[in-house]
Amino acid sequence: MCRLNWEIYYLPVALVIWSSAAFIISFIIAVCNGHVVPFVPFISDTGTIPPESCVFGIMINFSAFLGAFTMSVRYKMLQTLNEANPSISSCENTTALVFGLLGCLGMFIVANFQETAVRSVHDIGALLTFGMGTIYLIFQTWISYKMLLLCNNRCEVLSKAVLTAVSVIAFIIMFTCYILSGQSKFNWDPTDKGYGYHVASAVCEWIVAFCFNFFFLTFIREFQKFTLSIKMEIIDDFQDELRIPILSGQR
Numbered sequence: 219m220c221r222l223n224w225e226i227y228y229l230p231v232a233l234v235i236w237s238s239a240a241f242i243i244s245f246i247i248a249v250c251n252g253h254v255v256p257f258v259p260f261i262s263d264t265g266t267i268p269p270e271s272c273v274f275g276i277m278i279n280f281s282a283f284l285g286a287f288t289m290s291v292r293y294k295m296l297q298t299l300n301e302a303n304p305s306i307s308s309c310e311n312t313t314a315l316v317f318g319l320l321g322c323l324g325m326f327i328v329a330n331f332q333e334t335a336v337r338s339v340h341d342i343g344a345l346l347t348f349g350m351g352t353i354y355l356i357f358q359t360w361i362s363y364k365m366l367l368l369c370n371n372r373c374e375v376l377s378k379a380v381l382t383a384v385s386v387i388a389f390i391i392m393f394t395c396y397i398l399s400g401q402s403k404f405n406w407d408p409t410d411k412g413y414g415y416h417v418a419s420a421v422c423e424w425i426v427a428f429c430f431n432f433f434f435l436t437f438i439r440e441f442q443k444f445t446l447s448i449k450m451e452i453i454d455d456f457q458d459e460l461r462i463p464i465l466s467g468q469r
Contacts, residue, residue, distance in 0.1 A: 240277035392422035
């Protein structure tokens with residue numbers, strides 16, 4: 219038997235650092251190559267044209283994987299806590315995980331379907347990412363509030379609540395201004411009709427994205443109380459197969 223123990227508080231740290239790096243590196247490459255204007259492009263605009271699209275795709279795909287893994291560990295952690303001291307329903311925990319994984323699916327779509335290639339699919343991915351991600355934040359804030367006396371303090375819950383509120387407001391403004399801009403285009407000019415709405419939508423998109431990142435940082439203290447263990451054992455049937463050559467050799 220072999221047992222592996224992992225300190226899981228590294229997960230949200232790695233997720234936040236990697237995701238932030240994905241946004242910033244892609245932005246710098248896109249601006250340096252003159253593919254986007256420095257003044258608040260959409261996040262996906264910075265990952266549309268090579269070479270930044272290659273970097274953006276690889277890094278966002280891995281961010282989506284890290285996000286899904288972190289959410290799954292969070293789900294299991296809450297499930298374990300709830301077995302010892304029931305505070306939330308399993309339905310709430312499962313529903314939160316489903317919304318979170320849908321958000322991660324949206325990230326995969328955004329990373330692999332650039333807006334200039336398949337715009338409709340890209341927009342669906344973006345809506346999944348920010349819409350489902352925001353709902354995930356709402357559920358996790360509510361769950362943390364219900365578990366306040368068990369493993370959270372008021373400061374952590376308040377931080378989650380503030381980040382969630384900002385995300386909800388910014389997401390609504392982002393979506394509304396995107397519709398009001400009236401155009402789905404890559405290169406915008408300040409003289410274009412709806413440019414103001416475009417800028418407002420882009421600003422809110424960056425706000426929502428970094429609210430997501432900061433929200434995962436609030437998981438660190440909770441994750442420090444747990445260790446992820448993986449146990450590997452040889453099943454009985456395989457053990458019998460291993461013994462057969464030994465017995466045959468002895469004969």
